[in-house]
Amino acid sequence: SLLLLWLAxxxxxxxxxxxxxxxxxxxxxxxxxGLALTALESLLAHHDAGQLAVIAAKLHCxxxxxxxxxxxxxxxxxxxxxxxxxxxxMGYTPGVLALFYKVAIGSGVAPLxxxxxxxxxxxxxxxxxxxxxxxxxxxxxxxxxxxxxxALTLNYFGLISFTLPQAAAIGIIGGADGPTAIYLSGKLAxxxxxxxxVAAYSYMAxxxxxQPPIMKALTSETERKIRMVQLRTVxxxxxxxxxxxxxxxxxxxxPDAAPLLGMFxxxxxxxxxxxxxxxSDTVQNGLINIVTIFLGxxxxxxxxxxxxxxxQTLGILxxxxxxxxxxxxxxxxxxxxxxxxxxxxxxxxxxxxxxSAVPMAARVSNKVGLESDAQNFLLMHAMGPNVAGxxxxxxxxxxxxxxxxAM
Numbered sequence: 001s002l003l004l005l006w007l008a009x010x011x012x013x014x015x016x017x018x019x020x021x022x023x024x025x026x027x028x029x030x031x032x033x034g035l036a037l038t039a040l041e042s043l044l045a046h047h048d049a050g051q052l053a054v055i056a057a058k059l060h061c062x063x064x065x066x067x068x069x070x071x072x073x074x075x076x077x078x079x080x081x082x083x084x085x086x087x088x089x090m091g092y093t094p095g096v097l098a099l100f101y102k103v104a105i106g107s108g109v110a111p112l113x114x115x116x117x118x119x120x121x122x123x124x125x126x127x128x129x130x131x132x133x134x135x136x137x138x139x140x141x142x143x144x145x146x147x148x149x150x151a152l153t154l155n156y157f158g159l160i161s162f163t164l165p166q167a168a169a170i171g172i173i174g175g176a177d178g179p180t181a182i183y184l185s186g187k188l189a190x191x192x193x194x195x196x197x198v199a200a201y202s203y204m205a206x207x208x209x210x211q212p213p214i215m216k217a218l219t220s221e222t223e224r225k226i227r228m229v230q231l232r233t234v235x236x237x238x239x240x241x242x243x244x245x246x247x248x249x250x251x252x253x254x255p256d257a258a259p260l261l262g263m264f265x266x267x268x269x270x271x272x273x274x275x276x277x278x279x280s281d282t283v284q285n286g287l288i289n290i291v292t293i294f295l296g297x298x299x300x301x302x303x304x305x306x307x308x309x310x311x312q313t314l315g316i317l318x319x320x321x322x323x324x325x326x327x328x329x330x331x332x333x334x335x336x337x338x339x340x341x342x343x344x345x346x347x348x349x350x351x352x353x354x355x356s357a358v359p360m361a362a363r364v365s366n367k368v369g370l371e372s373d374a375q376n377f378l379l380m381h382a383m384g385p386n387v388a389g390x391x392x393x394x395x396x397x398x399x400x401x402x403x404x405x406a407m
């Protein structure tokens with residue numbers, strides 16, 4: 001927690017999220033306070049033999065804390081809720097951070113509201129002006145699925161134990177999209193949410209360090225100097241229709257992606273319609289800031305030492321940086337592939353922006369391009385795959401939810 005606070009304050013690494021996450025971690029680790037404990041966890045921490053016997057009888061297990069925790073891990077959500085209500089009836093109350101978590105993340109509301117705010121701040125113009133960049137955003141999502149396979153491989157060889165839902169939640173780190181990572185891990189692997197959120201936002205902040213070596217290794221000096229044609233002007237009608245058409249197409253084919261993509265498209269429609277400027281301004285500023293505070297504190301509730309300091313955490317951090325690297329490489333290689341069959345060449349550097357760290361990844365593409373040609377400005381071109389990456393990560397999350405939860 002102190003490290004996260006230092007990174008946020010001294011190094012300015014994603015301070016809007018890492019500061020509340022770090023402070024939430026401090027609060028959750030105050031001895032005896034139980035600020036991050038649910039009512040049931042408080043009951044188990046109290047070690048009252050009579051109360052443990054009542055819970056154990058309901059779960060048909062031995063009346064000790066370890067056996068009860070194992071039984072709860074295997075129990076259905078409805079049974080877990082019954083045990084939580086029973087603990088409340090016995091006089092225990094959830095801590096304030098546990099309440100924040102239940103409302104903000106357990107319900108899925110906070111990441112969705114943030115996605116709405118991101119949509120209101122997003123300009124689809126560069127993507128619509130050069131639709132080919134959608135393929136670059138899609139290619140960058142390869143890091144997500146490669147990381148899922150990596151997590152399952154670690155489990156197969158007995159190095160670190162990960163279930164399929166946990167592997168899917170870890171994989172989404174490769175999308176470089178914090179709200180999506182929190183939303184998916186809250187659904188599939190809430191026990192890993194703290195580590196996944198910390199990894200996602202930490203690596204998003206480290207994009208300027210992680211991406212350039214990979215970009216330079218996969219491109220030649222000549223490729224980095226490619227100048228792209230000027231983007232056409234996108235009409236207001238196109239910008240208004242795009243979020244509506246996008247949502248309709250994706251929601252019909254993949255309903256599980258509808259919550260994330262729906263909020264994103266709604267936020268963007270408020271921006272582009274021009275008729276609800278007051279609402280658009282509120283979503284972009286006040287609302288997203290308020291929700292970010294509670295989201296950060298809620299994630300901090302999952303940084304309790306005995307749960308966070310596990311071998312799995314190291315595995316998540318390792319897989320996270322590998323996911324970023326694979327996503328960056330896939331985007332660059334896709335751009336090079338498109339150049340083989342295109343008259344209007346794409347500078348491969350913008351392929352790295354397919355990770356949805358908006359707008360950091362696009363700025364990195366522009367910066368590396370300027371190092372080779374001081375007059376080659378790639379920022380607006382890179383925003384196309386950058387925005388496409390946001391769409392891609394939401395769709396990837398929908399795929400994970402659809403197929404992993406069905407198993």
